[in-house]
Amino acid sequence: MESVKSIFKIGFGPSSSHTMGPGNAAKIFNERNPDAHSFQVELYGSLAATGKGHMTDVAIEAMLAPKNVEIIWKPEIELPFHPNGMILHALSANKETLDSWIIYSIGGGDLADEDTKIQRKPLYSMTTMTQILSWCQKTGKTFWEYVLDVEGPEIFDYMSHVWEVMKAAVLKGLDEEGVLPGGLGLQRKASMYYVKSKGYQGSMKSRAQLFAYALAMSETNASGGEVVTAPTCGSCGVLPAVLYHLHTSHHDFSDKKIIRALITAGLIGAIVKNNASVSGAEVGCQGEIGVACAMAAAAGAQLFGGSTAQIEYAAEMGLEHHLGLTCDPIGGLVQVPCIERNAFAAVRALDSCSYAMLSDGKHIVSFDKVVRTMKETGHDLPSLYKETSHGGLAKYIDED
Template sequence: MESIREIFRIGRGPSSSHTMGPVRAAKVYRDKHEKAKSFKVSLYGSLALTGKGHLTDVAIIEELKPAQVEIVWLKNQQKEFHPNALEFEVADKGKDPDKWLVYSVGGGKIVDDKNKNSKPIMIYSQNNMQDILDYYKETGKTFWELVYETEGDAVRLHLKQVWEVMRAAIDRGLMQEGLIPGGLKLQRKAASYYSKSITLSNYAKTSSQIFAYALAVSEENAAGGEVVTAPTCGSSGILPAVLKISQEHFGADEAKIHRALATAGLIGNIVKHNASISGAEVGCQGEVGTACAMAAAAATQLAGGSPAQIEYAAEMGLEHHLGLTCDPINGLVQIPCIERNVHAAMRAFDSARYSLLSDGKHFIGFDVVTKVMKQTGKDMPSPYRETALGGLAKYGDGDFVDN
């Protein structure tokens, strides 16, 4: 498997595949053609169908400034390799267009035709959950220890920065009010939910604050704020919310939070390596489902759970999101995305509590669920895989509750 730094990328929302990835591609192309005065960028498949809502065009134009940019939306054309494809070309008269086809494959990662089939740099000899559990049995070292042993000091520094960005997103989100950009006239709720949670007690307070923290990050992401892919922008509110509430409940210091992040990253890595974290490939189960598994594992570790209990919590987090569609209204990472983050954060916390009451033994393993999720995504019709052509996305022009 690759470094968990490929799971945790820092950047601006609202989408890792539709915003972060295209921005990275635009920067690469711009650096190669610094003297060009105009560009043409063609968007294919899912990028064309939901790019407006994800601010794909805005992000690309901003990155290529001050050059003039023409965006072409090819909604009915899709490249075979991946549904998120875009092509750059120099549009200066008399100049070589030097066309470059690139794919945004999820989590902010990009590949092109030259390297799309090349093997990524693998630094882990373990490739699935069973390998990691076997490593624990052989060495006595658990998830986060494997990460630190494999990736060294560099990953510790990265995880420190990741947590700082996550906390900052929560703090900003709890302070903001008003409408979220995009046209749905969706009001921010995090500040209101948090202020109301303070008056509550016990479980009601805990759950309400999880809601508020997840809302804070998800609303920041929807507004184009700085977040961390965990494993994507569209699911970026789940892990921070669960880490924040777990820190408050279990009194975990910064070092323990960083270790929990390492474990969460390893869980996300397993899914990415063996299935997909891209909504355009497997639906929202690959984004929110994976994020829930990551957060459940982290919370279980912070509560003192065993490796078996951590695996069980992660398995539940993914299993109970199987079949979840990606059908954003108007292509915006708002409805149903924001509320899905909230409910998945709560489900992750509950999965941790559930697993902690067990001995860690259960019937379906994490590797099996990952395999099933991949196959479910393949079986899922394209209208439900980030194309805004099916599900809730069909009701973007009305049928809302009037209250």
């Protein structure tokens, strides 16, 4: 299992798998082919089906500029390793191929191919919640302390930067108004929700603020702003909304406690990423919003003083109750239903946290079993419902 840092990538939206990943691939390929006269990029499967809405071509062209780039879209063909496949070609002045690279954007901004797992050295020897939970109970330590033991104190510096970027993105989203780019005519709502929250009291005020923070982060992402994957761009609003709400509300948790909770959330995401997937193109939105909800629920439970068993239970509920969630973005944009899902998942994360805190942490379905179920469910979902925009809401809205 890789570093928890891999869950939190800082970059520009709207999509980690369709914008960040392809952009990074183009940058790497450009650097290894400095003598290329031009480039040709073939996009396959989900990467091609929703690439226009996700600004895949814009990200690739930016990283290969100022050289000419020809992009070929092949949505009807999937390469064998992952639905988000691409082939990059470096060309000479007379169009001869100098170099080619088959690579996949596997979710959360990561790139991989068939040989990646063989080449990468795992950082963590324990890769399941069962193993880590047992270690915590034996040592008396909690999840963030386990990460600290493995990755060292420098993890705090990285997470501190992550937290600052998250806060900046939320504040930016709260300040913006108008229509989001992309052609759907979707109005930004974060600013309005935040203003209205000031007129409420009690639980309604708290709920309205939580909605506003999740919308703010998601709208910043949808407009191509700087965000943090958590675990993806499409689900980047859930965890920051919960943490920002707990940081600024009457709970007033310190930055230090928030960063520790971020580390725990990263561990939850890393476990899922290692044993299943956080890619909407591979397992549907359950791997994005579902995992984000699990991460936020675990972070919340830790902040409220939960035991390791209660934290695990909160994470389990956050993921379990998103099982089967499809990914059917209208117009291939990370807007509808994605933005609203971030807001509702943030509320569900705190509900999962509260439910777990009322319990003794004992429950029937373990987090590892839910992760395994999510992976199998995702593979059983037809490709129509895995970020292709060919089914579900995307299909019926297009009929209008």
